[in-house]
Amino acid sequence: MAVSANRLELLQIADAVAREKSIDREIVISAMEEAMAKAARARYGSETDIRATINPKTGELKLQRLIHVVEEVENPDAQMTVEDAKHTLPDAEVGSVISEVLPPLDFGRIAAQSAKQVIVQKVREAERDRQFEEFKDRIGEIVNGTVKRVEYGNVIVDLGRGEAMLRRDELIPREIFKYGDRVRAYVLDVRREQRGPQIFLSRTHPMFMVKLFTMEVPEIYDGVIEIKRVARDPGSRAKIGVISNDSSIDPVGACVGMRGSRVQAVVQELQGERIDIIPWSPDEATFLVNALQPAEVAKVVLDEDAQRIEVVVPEDQLSLAIGRRGQNVRLASQLTGWDIDIMTEDEESGRRQKEFAERSELFVGALNVDEVVGQLLASEGFATMEEIAYVERDEIATIEGFDDETADELQARAREYLEELEAKADSERRELGVEDTLRQIDGLTTPMLVALGKDEVKTIEDFAGCATDDLVGWSERKDGEVVRFPGALSDFDVSKTDAEAMIMQARVAAGWITAEELMAQNADDEDVGEETQEEGAPA
Missing domain, CATH: 2.40.50.140 (Nucleic acid-binding proteins)
Incomplete structure (x- = not known):
């Protein structure tokens, strides 16, 4: 069968568009068919159901008018009753479709322009879909x-x-x-x-640096070396924590490369950004000491509940540990996920002396003893009146110069002092209007109830509506600095876990949830925790 020139041209156009836009040829032909059908509807009526079909091999265009067989005709141009349909199709029934072949159509200028718009729109949509599918997985x-x-x-x-x-x-x-x-x-x-x-x-995302190292260091690409943590101050300085899964390979040396060739390739791509490569350690204190390089660290004190670390450095290392505009300590904090307080050895010594003096003064005033006794108790590690009042008597009696009688007397005075404080706090609680029902929450002390009252938390319902951060506070990072926002119970030794447990007790007491629902939720949380631990366990 001979193929006319216009038919060949139609297929050539479809092929050219498909190649240029990198989309499937069938999509282009489908767009052409829809465009031809739209142009035909402009000729035969917009309510007419017309289908256009282009043979993908010959380019032959076939126009068909479809008439649907229905019980009640609403659109005479595209529907007919069963009785009328039987004249054309003897076995016609509701749901049947009768097809009528239409003669070739000579498209006018307006119809051709309309068809062109349809093709352009469909091709553009297909191109967008192709782009999205191509890049969404990248x-x-x-x-x-x-x-x-x-x-x-x-x-x-x-x-x-x-x-x-x-x-x-x-x-x-x-x-x-x-x-x-x-x-x-x-x-x-x-x-x-x-x-x-x-x-x-x-180009500023931490993972950009990770991917660059993956491209430059074959050991990272192969999984022998793993980048655990990344912290960046884009264009200025960065720190990465690396670990080797092969004890014979030095992770830092592999990332640096011969004469620094590997790390320099990354530095040049990042416009001269200085990169500190640090050996990662599962021990937070060790990792922090490494993260503060090149500064030398004398001592580290971790507060796991507050996610805070106190770092003590020699006087001559202070500026190095902090870095220009706090950059070194800020990046170390981002790298480890802990808030970091840096102080010199002299500052730490002064702080400890101040704490010792404050404890000694407390014991002298509260227990009505002389300064030597107060200092002895402080030097033995006692920090609060509760410790003196409720420890085993022998822990006090065995202090040099003390005996059982002295220990009994000191504990009696400590308990009397605490009872006075309790009575005073309870009176203040009543004045603030804090209800007695809050006492049934395990873990809440009278001084805590006073603090809650000052924060306008006075009933079980008020307490049940609190979030954990409302009680223990929260931290936010602003302009590279960590800002701490206090909660109602920030002055007390209350962890997030403790706060959450107390809130859930209040919700049970308020009738928001039942004890059974709480137990079921705790069981689910434990199951999730175990699954997470199993997934995170090394192979």
Whole structure:
């Protein structure tokens, strides 16, 4: 069968568009069929159901009018009753479709323009779908592209098969790109939006550095060396924690490379960003000491409940540990996930002396003893009146110069002092209007009830409506610094776990949940914790 020139041209156009837009040829032909059908409806009536079919081998166009058999006709142009249909199709029934072949149509200028718009729209939608499908699975990868234009500081990057945006806040500071420059960036996100898929890139994300090291260090690519933590001050300084799964390979040396060749390749890509490569350790204190390099650390004190670490350094190491504008300690804090307080040995000594003097003064005043006795108790490690009142008598009696009688007398005075404080606090609680029902919550003391009352938490319902952060406080990072916001019970030794347990007790007491529901929830939490632990366990 001979194929006419116009039919050949139709197929050639479909092939050319498919190649240019990198989409399936069938999608282009389908768009053409829809465009032809729309043009035909303009000729035969918009209510007419017309199907256009293009033979993908010959390019032959076939137009058909479809008439649906229904019980009651609502659209005469596309429907008919069973009785009328039987004249054309003897075995017609409701749901049958009668097809009528239409003669070739000579499209006018308006119909052709309308068909062109349909084809363009369909091809554009297919191109967008192709771009989204191609890049949605590339989130987390590094891509290379060319700068197409710069708009208000945002860099538009041509990736060859799509465009991406590198926003100015994702650019390394003082980094300038112009038309035609080559760009390497990290695919941060891909979103399907009305105007097409939006691909967002980043050069400041910590994972950009991780991917660069993966490309430069074969041991990381092979999984022999693992990057555990990353903290960046883009364009200035960064710290990465690495560990080797092979004891014969030094993770730091492998990342640095011969004469620094590997790390220098990453540094050059990051516009001279200084990179500290640190051996990672599962021991938080050891890892922190490594993270504060190049400063030397004399002592580390961890407060696990508050996620805070006190670091003591020699006087000549203080500025090095803090870094310019606090950069070194800030990056170490980001790397470890702990808040870090740095002090010199003299400052720590002065603080301890101050604490010793305050405890001694407390014991002297509260127990009505002389200064020597107060200092003896403080030097033995007693920090609170509760410890003196309720420890075993022998722990006091065995102090040099003390005996059983002295221990009994000191404990009696301590208990009397605590009873006076309790009575005073209870009176203040009543004045604040804190209800007695809050006493049934295990873990809440009278001084805590006073603190809650001052924070307008006065009933079981008030307490049940609290969040954990409302009680113990929370931290936020602002401008690179950690800001601490206190809670109602921040002055007391209450952990997040304790606070959550007390809140759940209050919700049971308030009738918000039942004790059985609470037990079931705790059981579920334990199961999830065990599963997480199993998943995180080394192979």
